[in-house]
Structure formats: structure tokens, C-alpha cells
Amino acid sequence: xxxxxxxxxxxxxxxxxxxxxxxxxxxxxxxxxxxxxxxxxxxxxxxxxxxxxxxxxxxxxxxxxxxxxxxxxxxxxxxxxxxxxxxxxxxxxxxxxxxxxxxxxxxxxxxxxxxxxxxxxxxxxxxxxxxxxxxxxxxxxxxxxxxxxxxxxxxxxxxxxxxxxxxxxxxxxxxxxxxxxxxxxxxxxxxxxxxxxxxxxxxxxxxxxxxxxxxxxxxxxxxxxxxxxxxxxxxxxxxxxxxxxxxxxxxxxxxxxxxxxxxxxxxxxxxxxxxxxxxxxxxxxxxxxxxxxxxxxxxxxxxxxxxxxxxxxxxxxxxxxxxxxxxxxxxxxxxxxxxxxxxx
Ligand code: AMP
Ligand code: TRP
Numbered sequence: 001x002x003x004x005x006x007x008x009x010x011x012x013x014x015x016x017x018x019x020x021x022x023x024x025x026x027x028x029x030x031x032x033x034x035x036x037x038x039x040x041x042x043x044x045x046x047x048x049x050x051x052x053x054x055x056x057x058x059x060x061x062x063x064x065x066x067x068x069x070x071x072x073x074x075x076x077x078x079x080x081x082x083x084x085x086x087x088x089x090x091x092x093x094x095x096x097x098x099x100x101x102x103x104x105x106x107x108x109x110x111x112x113x114x115x116x117x118x119x120x121x122x123x124x125x126x127x128x129x130x131x132x133x134x135x136x137x138x139x140x141x142x143x144x145x146x147x148x149x150x151x152x153x154x155x156x157x158x159x160x161x162x163x164x165x166x167x168x169x170x171x172x173x174x175x176x177x178x179x180x181x182x183x184x185x186x187x188x189x190x191x192x193x194x195x196x197x198x199x200x201x202x203x204x205x206x207x208x209x210x211x212x213x214x215x216x217x218x219x220x221x222x223x224x225x226x227x228x229x230x231x232x233x234x235x236x237x238x239x240x241x242x243x244x245x246x247x248x249x250x251x252x253x254x255x256x257x258x259x260x261x262x263x264x265x266x267x268x269x270x271x272x273x274x275x276x277x278x279x280x281x282x283x284x285x286x287x288x289x290x291x292x293x294x295x296x297x298x299x300x301x302x303x304x305x306x307x308x309x310x311x312x313x314x315x316x317x318x319x320x321x322x323x324x325x326x327x328x329x330x331x332x333x334x335x336x337x338x339x340x341x342x343x344x
Pocket of ligand 2: 053139143144
């Protein structure tokens with residue numbers, strides 16, 4: 001068997017976002033903005049609203065429907081173009097769930113128990129978590145490998161899941177003596193791979209944080225955004241001229257990183273202009289940059305949401321195109337594993 005190398009696979013990018021709550025500025029800077037930027041002729045881009053992942057914790061069915069459409073609207077409002085990318089919801093392409101089962105037989109139970117996201121989400125009473133929550137990373141590996149994706153853009157919090165995806169691909173290739181799955185590269189790049197809570201610089205900004213003041217939602221209006229930034233936790237010291245000076249000031253570091261990511265600058269460029277000034281000057285400037293960057297997205301999202309049938313049509317077309325890639329790879333996987341095919 002030759003060593004698996006990604007050069008034998010055509011460049012393909014895959015990523016997904018759960019429709020488990022309203023999306024945040026963390027999702028935008030860590031994921032959506034980058035998804036849009038990666039479109040082009042270098043690699044095929046496949047983007048997915050991962051509704052099967054969302055139901056690993058309880059979702060009200062009616063709310064899940066509207067959040068799935070809202071997530072699709074957020075992709076498009078952030079610049080994901082259905083003509084350039086494939087955009088669909090996971091549950092419409094059954095290859096994901098089938099491949100996940102095959103990977104349940106490759107992945108080891110111990111790998112799953114080590115996942116920090118499982119420990120965080122399952123909490124103290126992990127015996128009572130859904131079996132799906134434990135198996136979640138096998139479904140994520142299935143999402144990626146059913147497209148033989150070579151690269152996956154995500155925020156920092158998904159690094160461990162991507163390592164597990166690589167472990168599954170390598171073990172499958174090794175056990176069956178094939179070079180069937182690429183060893184996927186994580187793309188965790190930029191200054192906003194981990195946007196932190198506005199209330200606590202040690203916690204990531206999250207759609208599931210009980211405090212709405214901790215995050216900026218993609219649906220927040222300009223006044224709300226400005227107010228949340230004004231109230232963001234900071235310290236009383238002036239800003240230094242370089243990021244090195246913010247080592248022990250997580251809240252300050254976070255706001256400077258957010259500014260830099262929104263303005264497409266480096267954090268040091270931002271600090272170069274604000275050196276010696278306090279948050280009394282910095283926060284209004286950040287609010288202005290944030291409102292300017294987010295307002296068009298919020299507006300486009302509500303335009304898309306006004307026409308749910310159109311969103312569904314985009315997702316349906318995406319699902320057809322996704323299925324056309326996924327089905328032959330799934331069929332070949334089953335064949336490699338010795339699963340008898342009796343129907344064409
Ligand atoms: P999720 O909302 O958990 O489905 O995450 C969707 C994508 O957004 C993943 O690539 C995450 O890594 C990314 N993401 C979520 N929260 C943040 C955050 N606070 N900072 C940066 N990226 C994030
Ligand atoms: N687990 C990811 C998250 O919570 C979402 C996700 C599911 C995903 N499948 C994926 C991300 C495949 C990248 C690739 O953020």
C-alpha cells in the first residue's frame with residue numbers, strides 16, 4: 001500500500017455549523033467570513049448546516065426548522081454564494097448518517113470519551129447524555145470524509161475533533177490496506193479563531209451562553225451591538241503599542257482581536273493607532289467598525305428570511321449536488337468493507 005497523501009485527492013473544502021441557536025460574531029469571524037473567502041477556483045467548497053449534530057441535545061422541532069433556515073441565511077448573508085459553493089442541510093443527504101455508522105465501527109470508545117466538547121456538554125451527569133452526543137465526532141468525520149475533503153476551516157474549539165477525523169481516516173486506510181480517505185488539514189487561521197465572551201475573557205463567545213450580553217448575535221441591530229460593546233468587560237489601563245503588552249489582559253486582547261478581524265488588519269496595526277488610549281476611546285471606535293461590518297449581514301439575513309421558500313430551494317439544489325459527490329464515495333467505502341451490494 002502506498003502512503004496516503006492528499007495530493008492523490010482533488011482539493012475540496014468542507015465545513016459545517018450547527019443550527020442549535022442564533023449565530024454569533026464568533027461564528028462569523030471564526031467560520032463564516034472565512035468560508036466566503038475560501039471560495040474560488042482553488043478548491044471546491046462544500047458547506048453544511050449540520051442539523052443531525054444539533055439534535056444530539058434536545059431541540060424543539062419547530063424552532064429547529066426555523067434555525068436551520070436562519071443558519072442557511074447567515075451563510076449566504078456572509079458571502080457564501082450557492083453558485084460557487086454547495087450549501088445544504090445535512091439530514092437531506094443520507095450518506096452522512098450511513099458513513100457515520102461505518103465510522104462507529106472504526107473509532108474507539110476511548111477516543112470519544114476523551115473529547116473535551118463531550119465532557120463540557122455532557123457535564124456531571126454524562127450517563128444521561130444522548131448516545132449521539134458521545135458519537136458526535138464520528139458523524140463529523142463522516143461529514144468531512146464522505147466528500148474526501150482535504151481541508152476544513154473551523155475555529156480553534158474544533159481542533160480536537162479534526163484530529164479525531166484524521167485518526168479515523170488513518171485507521172480505516174490502515175485496517176483495510178487502502179488509500180481511500182485523505183488525512184484532512186485543519187484550517188485554523190487568522191486572529192479570530194477563538195473569539196471570547198464579552199463578559200468573561202476566559203470563556204469563548206457562544207450561542208449557548210445564558211447571558212445575551214456575552215455575545216453579539218448576527219441578528220442584533222446597530223444599537224444593541226454598540227451597547228454590548230460599551231458594556232463589555234475591560235480593565236482601566238491604557239492600551240500598549242503591541243500585542244505582547246496584552247498577555248495578561250484577556251478581555252482587552254479579545255476586543256483588539258475582534259477589531260483587527262473586522263477591519264482586516266493585524267492586531268499590532270490596530271494598537272499602533274490606539275497606543276496610550278483607554279477603552280473610553282477604543283470602545284466607540286470598535287462599535288463603529290462592528291456596526292459597519294455587521295449591518296449589511298444582518299440586513300441580508302432578514303431579506304433571506306423573508307422568503308423561506310427560496311432558502312429551501314437553494315438547500316434542495318445543494319443537497320442534490322452534495323449527494324452526487326457523496327454517494328459514490330459511500331458506495332466505494334462499503335465495497336472496501338465487504339458489504340454485499342445487491343441493488344444498483
Ligand atoms: P458551532 O456554532 O459550534 O456549530 O460552530 C460553528 C463554527 O464556528 C466552528 O467552526 C467553530 O469553531 C466556530 N466558532 C464557534 N464559536 C466560535 C468563537 N467564539 N470563536 C471563533 N470561532 C467560533
Ligand atoms: N462540530 C462542529 C461545531 O460544533 C460542527 C461540524 C459538524 C463541523 N460537522 C462538521 C465542522 C464538519 C467542520 C466540518 O462547530
